Amino acid sequence: MKVLEAGGHQTTGTYRSFPIKGYVHLDLNDSGAVQALVERVRPDWIFCTAGMTNADACEEQPAVARREIVDGPIGLARIGRKLGAGFLFYSSSYVFDGNAGPYVEEDSPSPINVYGQCKYEAEQILQSELEQWVIVRTVVVYGPEIQGKNFAYQVLRAARDSRTSSVSVDQVSNTTYNRDLALASVELAERNLYGLYHLAGSDNMDRYSFGKRICEVFGLEHGLLEPRCTAEMNQRARRPLHAGLVTTCAQRALKTVLGGARDGLIRMRHEIGDDLGRVQRPGVNADE
Numbered sequence: 001m002k003v004l005e006a007g008g009h010q011t012t013g014t015y016r017s018f019p020i021k022g023y024v025h026l027d028l029n030d031s032g033a034v035q036a037l038v039e040r041v042r043p044d045w046i047f048c049t050a051g052m053t054n055a056d057a058c059e060e061q062p063a064v065a066r067r068e069i070v071d072g073p074i075g076l077a078r079i080g081r082k083l084g085a086g087f088l089f090y091s092s093s094y095v096f097d098g099n100a101g102p103y104v105e106e107d108s109p110s111p112i113n114v115y116g117q118c119k120y121e122a123e124q125i126l127q128s129e130l131e132q133w134v135i136v137r138t139v140v141v142y143g144p145e146i147q148g149k150n151f152a153y154q155v156l157r158a159a160r161d162s163r164t165s166s167v168s169v170d171q172v173s174n175t176t177y178n179r180d181l182a183l184a185s186v187e188l189a190e191r192n193l194y195g196l197y198h199l200a201g202s203d204n205m206d207r208y209s210f211g212k213r214i215c216e217v218f219g220l221e222h223g224l225l226e227p228r229c230t231a232e233m234n235q236r237a238r239r240p241l242h243a244g245l246v247t248t249c250a251q252r253a254l255k256t257v258l259g260g261a262r263d264g265l266i267r268m269r270h271e272i273g274d275d276l277g278r279v280q281r282p283g284v285n286a287d288e
Contacts, residue, residue, distance in 0.1 A: 001013045002179075002182070003179070003182040003183055003185075003186045004186055007186060007190070012024060012037075012041045012043070014026035014037070016028075016050070018146070018147055020146065024037065028050055028068075028072030028073065028075065028076055029067060029068075029071070029072055031075055031079075034075060034076055034079055035079050038076070038079045038080055038083065038085070039079075039083070042083055042085075043080065043083075043085050044085060044086065045085060045086040045087075045088060045189045046076060046077070046080045046085050046086070046087050046088065047088045047185065047189070048073045048076060048077070048087065048088065048089050048090065049090055050068070050072060050073060051068055051069045051072075051073065051090070052064065052065050052068040052069055052115070053115075055094070055113055055114075055115040055235075055236075055237040055239070056235055056236040056237050058113065058114040058115040058118065058237065059113060059114050059115075059236045059237040060236060062114045065114050065115065065118050066114075066118050066121075069115070069118035069119060069122060070118050070121050070122045070125070073089060073122055074122060074125050074126070074129075077089070077126055077129070077130060077133075078129070081129070081130055081131075081132075084132075085132070086132040086133070086134070086189060086192070086194075087126065087130055087132065087133050087134070088133075088134040088135075088136065088185060088188065088189055089122065089123070089126055089133070089134070089135050089136070090136050090138065091119045091120075091122070091123055091135050091136065091137045091138075092115070092116065092119045092137060092138065092139065093137055093138070093139035093173060093174075093200070093240065093243040093244070093245050094111060094113065094115055094116035094119060094139075094240060094243065095109035095110075095111050095116050095119050095120040095123065095137065096109055096110060096111070096116070096240055096243050097110040097111070097112045097240055098112070098171075098239070098240020098241045098242045098243040099240075099241075099242065100242065101172070101173070101240070101242035101243050101244045101245075102173075102174075102204060102242070102243075102244030102245055102246045103198070103243070103244070103245055103246060104198070104246045104248070104249070105137075105196045105197065105198055105249055109123075112238045112240060113237040113238050113239070114237065115237060116240070123135050123196075127196075131194075132192075132194060133194060133195075134185075134188050134189065134193070134194055134195065134196075134197065135195075135196045135197070136181075136184075136185055136188070136197055136198075136199050137196070137197070137198050137199070137200075137245060138176050138181055138198075138199050138200050138245070139173045139174050139175075139176060139200050139243060139244070139245055140173055140174065140175045140176055140200075140201075140207075140210070141176045141177075141178050141181060142175060142176070142177065142178065142264070142265075142268070143177050143178035143179055143264065143267075143268050144178070144179075144268055144271045144272050145178065148276060150178075151207070151210070151211075152214050152265070152268065153276055155167070155211045155214045155215065155225070156214060156215075156218055156220065156276050157276050158224065158225075159215050159218075159220040159221060159222065159224060159225075160220065160276060162224065163224065164224045164225075164226055165211070165224060165225055165226065166226045166228045166233060167207050167208045167211045167225050167226065167227060167228065168206065168207040168208060168228060168229070168230050168233065168239070169206050169207070169208045169209075169227040169228065169229060170206060170229050170230050170241050171206060171207050171230055171239055171240075171241055171243075172204060172205065172206045172241065172242050172243075172244060173200075173204065173205075173242075173243045173244045173245070174200035174201045174202070174203060174204055174244050174245055174247075175200075175201045175203055175205065175210050175261045175264070176199070176200045176201045176258070176264075177201060177258075177259060177263075177264030177267065177268070179267070180201065180256065180257070180258050180259055180264065181199055181200075181258075183256045184197075184199045184250065184254055184256040184258060185199065187254050187255065187256050188254070193253055193254075197249060197250045197253075198245035198246060198247050198249065198250060199245075199247065199250055199258060200244075200245045200247055200258060201258055201259060201260055201261060201264065202247070202258055202259060202260045203260040203261045204244045205261065208225060208227045210261060211225045212225060213261050213262065213265060214265060217262065217265040217266055217268075217269055218265070218269055
């Protein structure tokens, strides 16, 4: 929203369960409300950021996950299509099995958990039904955000509160600063660059190394981070271990630079200072 407004675009933002001042309440499962809003706004582009992001919760509630990740966004896309709106959908590196990353856009998905399966299903439907579509795959998105849910906030709160935190040493991928992701997404829409793009930061690192980098940039002690192999963490959903994304295609097409972790974290600290956001509610942690 900030990037769009800075570019002079008129915007309508929505929320479902976390009220944001100036945004419109919308549940994508309420098709009548979705249709009414889209017809009233008549957008040129729809950016679909909605979705269930907790991979373990998706594994435990596959029907709910499919409704949130596939049915709701696809219903929105179909309504937008009737009015000629472009549709930008956020997918994930979790569409891959993680055995041979980092991946390019042409690599064949092979998801190993419900979250990834739902994202891939939505990708396939969008590509088959729409003409004006953009699918953005990304991974480990962090940066300033009002709910304070992402991995950086989780690490920072644990370090601030002197709590131990188990972090994977064998899940390796890019880390993606959210403002860079927003800038690149908006550029794709502004230039009508339809298609599938990998948008992610330039660094590849494991979660434990990223956690240490977070603490380092924010001047906090990283000694309470406990390095663990994924197999030891008893997570319900299987995680793709090497799920990095090759971003060469996007970087050739775009002016926006997708930077590395240190640069993104420095910018994050400059923006939020010591404000680590709300205390995370149980069950809403985000893998992505």
